[in-house]
Amino acid sequence: MAVQVKHVHPKIALPFSRRAGLLLGLGFAALLLALTLAWSMTLGAANVDAEAVYRALFHYDNTHFDHLVIRTVRLPRVLAGAVVGAGFAAAGAIMQGLTRNPLADSGILGINAGAAFAVVLTVYTLGSPPLSVYATAALIGATMAAMAVYGLGSLGRGGATPLRLTLAGVVLTSFVSSLTTALLVHDQETLDQIRFWTAGALAGRDMALLRQIAPVILAGIAGSLLISRQITTISLGEDVAKGLGQSTTLVKALGAVMVVLLAGGSVALAGPIGFVGLIVPHAARFVAGVDYRWIIPYSVMLGAILVTVADVAARLVLRPYELPVGIMMALLGAPFFIFLARWRVNR
Secondary structure (H helix, E strand, C coil): CHHHHHHHCCCCCCCHHHHHHHHHHHHHHHHHHHHHHHHHHCCCCCCCCHHHHHHHHHCCCCCCHHHHHHHHHHHHHHHHHHHHHHHHHHHHHHHHHHHCCCCCCCCCCCHHHHHHHHHHHHHHHHCCCCHHHHHHHHHHHHHHHHHHHHHHHCCCCCCCCHHHHHHHHHHHHHHHHHHHHHHHHHCHHHHHHHHHHHCCCCCCCCHHHHHHHHHHHHHHHHHHHHCHHHHHHHHCCHHHHHHCCCCHHHHHHHHHHHHHHHHHHHHHHHCCCCCHHHHHHHHHHHHHCCCHHHHHHHHHHHHHHHHHHHHHHHHHCCCCCCCCHHHHHHHHHHHHHHHHHHHHHCC
């Protein structure tokens, strides 16, 4: 059996030099992420120098205004951006691997819209619920949306093809987004409370919210790493996976749970930021090849970097005002989506 696995997966048994190179690349990505987070904390409506950031982090003085800004405003914001970017990117990698669909992404397949609608409906119904309720509502909404998209995409002869899943996701996103808009238009109080969040934003995130939701996303990342080998096998084809004795139904169910944790938690923390899960896994695959044991860690790092950089751009483009980071990601992601739809799906 071991000989058969090696024959089917010629690219998974990596030589030592290749593994060392990938590990070195991950280390470089981690260093780049740390530098990006530190750089992000120096920028905003008022810039501060790197020394002030260092002193605020390691020699905090609550009487110093810059220290207060960095520790209570900018640090939670950049950490939230990194966690959200990692979560959306890992979710996209899992979905692309399990569905073998280059367009798979929690935003395109309706999961973000479902989570956002659930949060808006919760605020509309309960007024100002505790922060933990946001996370619960987002996870429920993400689960319902994922089930609906897969059900719609599976109708008819041929089952859930990549194109059918994409079309089902687009239809569900449009329908649920219209319901979300209707609720916001009907209730001015809900609109005032949540309108910036619905565009995907990191402003105003604090450590209390981050401590409640980040464990959900981190659990999803850990779970995705545990099933990464099985995702690689399924990404090579259902027949290959079944021929190796793998339970594809179980792996897909576990993957769906991870996607709900990752995308639902990320939406609860920062709103429905699109295209992160679409762009990043392709970049990670370009570096790491076809093995999801490497694609997922690279996606986590690159997703965190991408959202952090996009948030910096959102803060600076209309300075001293700022745009929601979701708008910046749409500007980056829409052309990439068109490219993939034209050159990858139609091949």
